[in-house]
Every structure is written in structure tokens, then in C-alpha cells.
Amino acid sequence: xxxxxxERLGVEFPLFAFSHCRDVVAAVTNAxxxxxxxxxxxxxxxxxxELSWIxxxxxxxxxxxxxxxxxxxxxxxxxxxESHLSFTTGLLQRYGVPFAASPAGFGDRVSARGATELIExxxxxxxxxxxxxxxxxxxxxxxxxxxxxxxxxxxxxxVEHARRQVExxxxxxxxxxxEAGGHTGEIATxxxxxxxxxxxxxxxxxxxGGIASGRQMAAAMALGAExxxxxxxxxxxxxxxxxxxxxRKMLAASSLDTVRSRSRTGKPARQLASAWTxxxxxxxxxxxxxxxxxxxxxxxxxxxxxxxxxxRGEPGAVELANYFVGQVVGQLDQxxxxxxxxxEMIEEFGDxxxxxxxxxx
Amino acid sequence: xxxxxxERLGVEFPLFAFSHCRDVVAAVTNAxxxxxxxxxxxxxxxxxxELSWIxxxxxxxxxxxxxxxxxxxxxxxxxxxESHLSFTTGLLQRYGVPFAASPAGFGDRVSARGATELIExxxxxxxxxxxxxxxxxxxxxxxxxxxxxxxxxxxxxxVEHARRQVExxxxxxxxxxxEAGGHTGEIATxxxxxxxxxxxxxxxxxxxGGIASGRQMAAAMALGAExxxxxxxxxxxxxxxxxxxxxRKMLAASSLDTVRSRSRTGKPARQLASAWTxxxxxxxxxxxxxxxxxxxxxxxxxxxxxxxxxxRGEPGAVELANYFVGQVVGQLDQxxxxxxxxxEMIEEFGDxxxxxxxxxx
Numbered sequence: 001x002x003x004x005x006x007e008r009l010g011v012e013f014p015l016f017a018f019s020h021c022r023d024v025v026a027a028v029t030n031a032x033x034x035x036x037x038x039x040x041x042x043x044x045x046x047x048x049x050e051l052s053w054i055x056x057x058x059x060x061x062x063x064x065x066x067x068x069x070x071x072x073x074x075x076x077x078x079x080x081x082e083s084h085l086s087f088t089t090g091l092l093q094r095y096g097v098p099f100a101a102s103p104a105g106f107g108d109r110v111s112a113r114g115a116t117e118l119i120e121x122x123x124x125x126x127x128x129x130x131x132x133x134x135x136x137x138x139x140x141x142x143x144x145x146x147x148x149x150x151x152x153x154x155x156x157x158x159v160e161h162a163r164r165q166v167e168x169x170x171x172x173x174x175x176x177x178x179e180a181g182g183h184t185g186e187i188a189t190x191x192x193x194x195x196x197x198x199x200x201x202x203x204x205x206x207x208x209g210g211i212a213s214g215r216q217m218a219a220a221m222a223l224g225a226e227x228x229x230x231x232x233x234x235x236x237x238x239x240x241x242x243x244x245x246x247x248r249k250m251l252a253a254s255s256l257d258t259v260r261s262r263s264r265t266g267k268p269a270r271q272l273a274s275a276w277t278x279x280x281x282x283x284x285x286x287x288x289x290x291x292x293x294x295x296x297x298x299x300x301x302x303x304x305x306x307x308x309x310x311x312r313g314e315p316g317a318v319e320l321a322n323y324f325v326g327q328v329v330g331q332l333d334q335x336x337x338x339x340x341x342x343x344e345m346i347e348e349f350g351d352x353x354x355x356x357x358x359x360x361x
Numbered sequence: 362x363x364x365x366x367x368e369r370l371g372v373e374f375p376l377f378a379f380s381h382c383r384d385v386v387a388a389v390t391n392a393x394x395x396x397x398x399x400x401x402x403x404x405x406x407x408x409x410x411e412l413s414w415i416x417x418x419x420x421x422x423x424x425x426x427x428x429x430x431x432x433x434x435x436x437x438x439x440x441x442x443e444s445h446l447s448f449t450t451g452l453l454q455r456y457g458v459p460f461a462a463s464p465a466g467f468g469d470r471v472s473a474r475g476a477t478e479l480i481e482x483x484x485x486x487x488x489x490x491x492x493x494x495x496x497x498x499x500x501x502x503x504x505x506x507x508x509x510x511x512x513x514x515x516x517x518x519x520v521e522h523a524r525r526q527v528e529x530x531x532x533x534x535x536x537x538x539x540e541a542g543g544h545t546g547e548i549a550t551x552x553x554x555x556x557x558x559x560x561x562x563x564x565x566x567x568x569x570g571g572i573a574s575g576r577q578m579a580a581a582m583a584l585g586a587e588x589x590x591x592x593x594x595x596x597x598x599x600x601x602x603x604x605x606x607x608x609r610k611m612l613a614a615s616s617l618d619t620v621r622s623r624s625r626t627g628k629p630a631r632q633l634a635s636a637w638t639x640x641x642x643x644x645x646x647x648x649x650x651x652x653x654x655x656x657x658x659x660x661x662x663x664x665x666x667x668x669x670x671x672x673r674g675e676p677g678a679v680e681l682a683n684y685f686v687g688q689v690v691g692q693l694d695q696x697x698x699x700x701x702x703x704x705e706m707i708e709e710f711g712d713x714x715x716x717x718x719x720x721x722x
Contacts, residue, residue, distance in 0.1 A: 001720050002719075002720065002722060158617060177551065178549065179551060187617065188539065188550065189549065189551045190540060190549065190570070190571030190572070190581075191540050191571045191691065191692075192616070194577065210552045213555060218583035219551060219579075219580035219581070220580070222713045222714070223580045224713075255553070256519060256548065326552075327549060327552040330520075353583070353718060356579065356717065360711055360714050
């Protein structure tokens with residue numbers, strides 16, 4: 001495809017694949033898209049290992065790294081209150097999952113310091129993009145990336161945030177609608193994208209949220225986006241490391257089966273509705289979710305245990321298990337190789353544009 | 362434009378304009394679109410007058426009528442409880458609007474009986490479409506329209522409802538995303554439309570929700586819709602009878618200033634966030650909204666008074682005043698003739714498709 005962003009990033013097709021799984025990143029990049037590794041779950045050493053593996057797979061084709069840089073947090077010294085520990089322990093017990101909360105180690109990387117360390121590691125590899133998932137990119141991140149000649153992308157959910165991100169130095173804006181999985185705002189992709197495109201022009205905009213097919217990609221680009229940023233669609237691919245119990249729930253889910261909940265990270269994030277989200281969001285005894293990163297520290301340690309039990313087929317754990325995913329989960333009903341997903345999107349994208357062109361003669 | 366639905370309905374451009382204002386309906390039809398008069402606010406006699414006026418304006422060009430047929434209601438004999446009357450009176454008093462609740466007369470037309478009467482009136486005019494805004498069209502409505510050779514359109518917010526509407530006899534499905542104004546579901550247009558298109562093919566689908574520009578129209582048709590159904594964009598046109606105080610709020614609003622609330626009709630409906638929605642949805646003393654039609658009976662009588670006071674510039678009333686509108690309200694910042702809105706959408710639609718065609722060479 002001939003577009004400014006394709007030329008700038010050296011990509012054949014402006015389809016950006018966000019994934020925590022290196023295999024997905026490499027497969028999409030090798031199929032002509034642009035894989036972006038979500039690095040929040042990794043230590044600096046692990047990230048280095050993952051990126052070296054990707055380097056060996058993609059033969060110089062472009063890929064990127066996404067770090068979670070929270071705008072404000074409660075600080076690393078805050079601890080999870082007893083009320084929230086006991087609610088979590090009690091909740092897991094009711095569903096037959098033994099658990100003694102001992103949160104540690106995870107919160108550190110969701111901080112400006114942790115993010116900077118990950119960016120340093122990333123820039124030692126031939127990455128083509130650094131993305132910031134939450135809040136404006138910190139000045140240090142921008143200057144490090146600039147010095148290395150790597151463009152910075154930033155995710156936004158409002159026009160106001162888009163303007164702020166560009167002022168802070170973002171080279172590419174990812175406008176993410178409420179239908180997206182993970183941290184997301186309230187405005188739908190259909191409404192958000194054209195407003196962001198107009199507000200930040202000539203800065204290129206990628207559309208995110210509600211995009212898992214070629215028709216949806218064509219729609220996003222009709223709105224003025226120069227490409228699309230997809231996350232959910234990779235979660236049910238062959239390569240994805242999504243736990244089987246969660247993958248099965250995703251394949252069976254309809255688009256009504258997600259909820260925007262603070263129960264996993266402390267900030268509103270769209271995910272599969274499950275007994276976990278129901279208990280935190282509307283349970284009578286719920287203490288209400290904590291802020292970020294404390295709720296994330298607590299939830300990640302609990303959900304790690306839940307998923308272990310769900311993978312053994314324990315029914316209570318299966319009811320609790322969930323993961324971040326967008327409303328497109330209702331379209332995902334088959335496990336496919338990531339490469340096939342890319343090829344099908346490219347083909348359907350072309351068909352959609354041809355159909356539109358015929359309408360106008 | 363050459364498309365099946367344009368030929369079937371005798372329209373130049375598949376842009377459907379839902380409005381309670383006859384001037385908007387006539388202006389859009391005369392500009393090459395398809396005006397649809399929202400008839401719920403009218404008595405049978407008033408509707409007859411409005412349609413005769415439209416007939417005289419449009420010279421045989423196509424237009425339609427939309428009636429609100431609720432699936433289930435609390436029945437016409439239920440009355441508004443004292444707790445809700447006193448909450449409403451107290452709320453308006455706090456904002457300086459004298460009010461003594463005496464709901465009567467409105468609820469009748471939001472019933473299958475009332476809707477049938479309106480359909481009878483409509484079918485005495487040369488209407489080209491009958492639409493049903495809530496729930497499957499009742500068998501009588503379908504048979505009356507069929508006999509008159511008039512297609513029936515039905516609004517849906519889920520794939521399941523789309524299937525049920527087609528089984529009940531709908532000839533055209535309007536798939537409406539959560540970003541839409543008025544009664545709306547939870548699934549965004551970007552996700553809903555392709556799923557509905559695939560589920561009901563070959564029944565034609567119009568997209569609604571988040572569409573107020575040519576780019577958004579092109580996006581909706583890239584998703585597989587054969588046309589678009591727009592409501593919000595007409596509310597700030599010159600012709601619209603939107604009260605000036607509410608129009609000003611709409612012109613100033615961003616896309617974050619709407620809320621999906623049960624406070625005006627008893628069912629979730631997107632509208633401007635205001636002191637009214639805040640008091641009902643999260644006020645400490647709120648009794649919670651009633652069901653439909655009781656909440657509608659109560660809210661309409663109160664809001665009529667609120668708007669009168671807001672039009673006189675009373676600041677408390679301005680804080681309470683609102684109206685149904687979608688997230689596209691953030692795009693509406695100028696009063697324009699409806700005809701100009703249509704022409705601008707047609708032009709931008711063509712530009713968007715040309716831009717997409719150039720991408721793929």
C-alpha cells in the first residue's frame with residue numbers, strides 16, 4: 001500500500017499488532033504488518049531476551065515495543081490494604097481457588113523508572129517504534145527515542161489527550177475507542193478518530209478499538225486514520241500464549257460479554273465479564289477497586305492463581321478467569337495462525353474498498 | 362449512487378434522516394436523502410397534518426415515518442408513585458423551576474394501540490418506509506405495511522435482536538451502535554454493523570450511531586451497511602425545533618458530554634449529561650428511574666417545564682435541560698441548513714472513497 005506511514009516505517013501494510021507474545025509480533029511483521037511487543041509484563045532481562053529472539057526471526061523487518069507509562073500512580077511505597085487482601089482471598093475461596101495474597105515485584109515496572117529501563121533495553125535493538133500506552137510520554141522517553149531516531153506513538157481516548165500527547169512529543173497518535181480491549185475511554189472509535197485526525201494533523205493517526213477484520217480496517221481508514229492498531233484479534237491466534245481456558249471463553253463470547261471495569265488495574269479497562277469483574281464492580285461486599293498500580297499488583301497475583309486452576313479445569317476458577325479484550329471478541333470464533341489473520345484482513349480490506357468504489361462509479 | 366437500497370426506495374443518496382421536525386424531513390428528502398419523521402410525540406390528527414405538509418413540500422420524493430413500539434411496558438394503567446413525583450418536584454425546585462407533577466396523556470401513544478393508530482395515519486400518505494424504534498415490529502404493523510407495499514425498518518442494538526426483527530418481518534435493519542443518541546445498546550457501531558450485516562444477509566442494513574459526516578458515512582458503508590441513519594446531526598440545523606437553550610448546549614458540548622441514562626424514558630437512552638441525569642443516576646436521594654412508559658410520562662412533563670424556563674434564560678433550568686443526542690455532538694459546532702449538511706456529507710463521502718482508492722492504487 002502506498003501511504004506516508006508505510007514509507008516512514010518501512011511497512012507493506014499499515015496493520016499494527018499489539019501483543020504480549022513474541023511469536024505474534026514476529027508472525028505479523030513477517031506477514032507484512034507491524035508487530036508491537038507489549039513489554040509491561042517483562043523485566044529488563046526478559047525483554048532483552050524476547051527482542052533478541054524477535055530480531056532473529058524478522059530479518060530486519062520493522063517491529064516495535066509498547067511500555068505502560070502511567071501518568072500518575074499512588075507511588076511504589078503504598079501497600080494493598082487489609083480489607084482488599086481479605087476480599088480477594090475470600091472471593092477466590094468462594095470459587096474454590098486457595099489463595100493467600102502476597103503482592104510483590106509487579107508494581108515496580110509500572111512506574112516511570114521501570115518504563116525507562118525497558119525503553120533503554122528496547123533501544124539497544126533495531127526497534128522501529130516505541131509506544132506509550134497510558135498518559136503522555138515522559139520527556140526522557142521522547143528524548144531517548146529521538147536520539148535513537150525511533151518514532152514515539154501514544155494511545156489516547158480523547159481529543160484533549162491527543163493534543164497533549166503531540167505537545168509532549170508523540171510522532172504518531174493511536175486514537176482508541178471505547179470498544180477496545182484494555183485501558184480505554186468512553187468515546188467510540190467512529191466518533192473519536194475523525195476528531196483526533198483533525199485535531200493533530202499532520203501528525204499521523206492510527207485507529208484502535210473495534211478493528212479485527214478488513215472491513216473494519218477500511219472503515220477506520222475512511223475515518224482518516226493512516227493505519228490500524230489491533231490487539232484483541234491476536235489473542236485467539238495459534239501463536240498467542242492466552243491460557244486455553246481464557247481462549248475458550250473468548251471463542252464462545254459475544255460482543256455483549258465484555259465490560260469496562262477497574263477491577264484488574266485500577267483504571268477502566270475493557271475485559272471479559274466474569275465472576276471477578278462482577279464481584280468487584282457490583283458485589284455487595286466489594287470494597288471497590290484500588291488505584292493503579294495497587295489494584296494491578298493485587299489482581300495480577302490473584303489472577304495468576306485463578307488461571308492456573310482454570311487450566312486444570314476447575315469450574316469455579318473458570319468462572320473467575322478473564323483477560324483484557326475488546327468488543328470484537330464476538331467476531332472471534334476460530335483459532336487461526338496470526339499470518340492468516342493478516343492475509344485475510346488485507347484481502348477483505350481490498351474487497352471493501354473495491355465495493356465502495358463501485359458505489360460511486 | 363448506484364446501490365440496491367437506492368433503487369428500491371427511489372433515493373439518490375442512502376442517507377436517512379431521523380427527525381421530529383417536518384422541516385428537516387422535507388429538506389433532507391428534497392436534497393436527495395430520505396427524511397424520516399419521528400411520530401411518537403404526535404397525536405393521530407397532528408401526524409396527519411404534518412404528513413400533509415411534507416407531501417406538499419417534497420413533490421413525490423420519498424420519506425418515511427418512525428413510530429416507537431415498545432416491546433414490553435408496565436401497561437397504561439400503572440401510575441407514577443408518590444416517591445418519584447416528590448423527587449421530581451423537589452429536584453426542579455432546587456434548580457428554581459416551579460413544578461407540580463401531573464402526568465397525563467403522553468403515555469398512551471407509547472403503546473401498541475397508539476402505534477397502530479399512527480401507522481394507519483401514515484399509510485394514508487405516500488410514505489416510503491415505516492420504522493419501528495423499539496422491539497420487533499408487531500405483526501399488525503408488518504401486515505398493514507405489507508398490504509400497502511411499504512417496507513418496514515427496525516432499529517437493533519444486538520445481532521440477536523436483528524435476527525428476531527427479520528423473523529418478525531423487518532425488510533430493512535438499522536444497526537445502531539452505543540454511540541448513538543436516544544435508545545441504544547452497549548455495542549459500538551464499528552463492531553455491531555459487520556456482525557449484523559453477516560447475520561441477516563441479504564436483508565439490507567443501515568448503520569446508525571456515530572455518523573454525522575461523509576467520512577463516517579464512508580466508514581459505515583465500508584463495514585457493509587447499504588446506507589446510514591442519522592439523528593443527532595439534524596438537531597443543530599437551522600430547521601430543527603430544538604429549543605435554543607438546548608441547541609447552545611449541544612454546540613458547546615464535547616463527545617464526553619453525553620451519558621446513557623434511564624432518566625428520561627425508563628430505558629437506557631444516550632442524551633446530554635445535565636443536572637437532570639446526574640440527579641437521577643447518581644443523586645444520593647434518587648429513587649431510581651421507573652420503567653417505560655412511566656418514567657417517560659414523568660420526565661416529559663417535567664422537562665417541558667424545564668425547557669420553558671431555560672428558554673427564558675433561567676440558569677437553574679439551563680443546568681437541568683438536556684435532550685437525546687449521540688457522541689457526535691462533539692462535532693456539531695455550527696448551525697447550518699439541513700440541505701447544506703446533506704451536500705457536505707455527499708461531498709466528503711466521495712472524497713473519502715477517492716482517498717481510499719488511491720491507497721490501494
